[in-house]
Amino acid sequence: MIEIRNLSKTFSSENGETEVLKNISLTVRDGEIYGIIGASGAGKSTLVRCLNMLERPTAGAVFIDGEDVGALRGAALRLARKKAAMIFQDFNLLMQRTCLKNVCLPLELSGVGRAEAKKRAAELLDRVGLADKADAYPARLSGGQRQRVAIARALACDPKILLCDEPTSALDPQTAKAILKLIRDINRSTGITVVMITHQMSAAEEICDRVAILDGGAVAEEGSVDEVFSRPRSAAAKKLVFPELSESGGESGTKGSLIRAVFHGASATDSPLIATLAMEKHIAVSILSASVRNIGDKVYGNMLLSVPDRESAEETLRYLRSVPDVSAEEVTDNV
């Protein structure tokens, strides 16, 4: 279990101080995949680097399995770091080592013998599907393959935690999906706890169990993926979950009222909502945007509707709320 308690980080430089993380408290349970989502500059990387003390927090503490990591120094800290392996956006493989030797590196650092290290590294490369690239140098691999090598390397010393700093941001969507699937498979088969930083909602909803939304260095919202993605409460979360809606909402916010309807579960998709509104209530709604996403095995849809006036807005809301598995709310301007 990872417990982050009241963690703050302030960088000070010649031109003043910047508070990058503000009083963050989070708990990551054993064996789950925990997503930390936020826009660029929100402080995600800084937060994850505080977990293994690559960056020292200005205030607050990080406990891993009850141990205060910030209090560790020297050999004890290095040992703690070996239990929390890390993968990066730009892979950070040693370019002058073959893939096999890259995977050997953490083992060498731990004093594992050459032959044994090679054997274990070969197994791990096989696990990530790159057995045939053992003797290739990273320069000759694609981005996806490099991240696989990095994952194999991270797993070399049997860590309990895998810290991922935007592992798929440098990859095309299809490759990203494959990498995420690999991470989930490893999580399922080994029970490793995964902390995944990302700015892509798609990456988070693909594999995370729970997520925290980071905004301007503070936690805006935390909860299960279902919760946060179907009913985002904070403005930051809404912006991330409905990026297309917030754009169109901004444009047409001048005329009539805006209503967002969120569907969760399949039953909602069976009802002809818009047709009913038009025919029975005589309200002409227009759809500004709509999207459907699959989270886990459930279907989530959301729509941004525009109605002509306040009265019909009330009526529309009433009607939508009466339909099972649909929630609706009036939105003002952006999100």
Add this chain to the structure above:
Amino acid sequence: MFNLLAPGNLFSAEAWADAWEIVLSEFPAAIWDTLWVTFLSTLFAFVIGLPLGILLACGDRDGIIPLPRWLKALLGFLINILRSVPFTILMIVVLPLSRAIVGTTVGTTASVVPLVVAAFPFVARVVESSVREVNPNLVEAAESMGATPFQIVVKVLIPESVPSLISNVALTLTNVLGYTAMSGAIGGDGLGRIAYNYGYIRYQSPVLLLSVLLLILLVQVIQSLGSFLSARFDRRLKRPVGGRRKKRAAAGE
């Protein structure tokens, strides 16, 4: 007055015949001495300069081997001083040191001492820049794996800068080669001394010309070899240079 282009000298068949005699009798040993002194001095210069350069590169306050600020400043200062003294002066100043270390101030072995003193500060600086070129994210990745500072130096910084280090070895060799020619004037054996003795003292321009040409050739060879090896060992390249791989690729691998 000494004149390289004196016609009676450069265009006389007799002078060239004499020169050829000297080439045959003295050049082989001179080339050997020059190369031996050059390589030996460069080796010692790296033995001292490599760790120094690594310290300079890693000794920043947020580096992996943080040095006290005064120590780092002192190191940098000493290196700058040594680098700014012209070699002709340095080799005279260092004479007592040569006597103390190798027991004599003349001959091949003695000339190694000033060469090392002149070359190690240079090596420290080029090593520093090689090591600073290494992607800092790699250092951070190694830190996240729980590597010690020593392990980071040995497993990450040095191996990752090998191509650049090889170029810098070649660069140092050519520099030292140039210095050996100067140390010929105070008794170091080699091509420099032949050029000096025959060409300058005895007005034998053909010998001077030939030894200079030979020095130029040596510099060229070392430089090309350095560039080749540097590229050959650079695994960042998508298309490997030379060696087994290239032949395999050519054979339609």
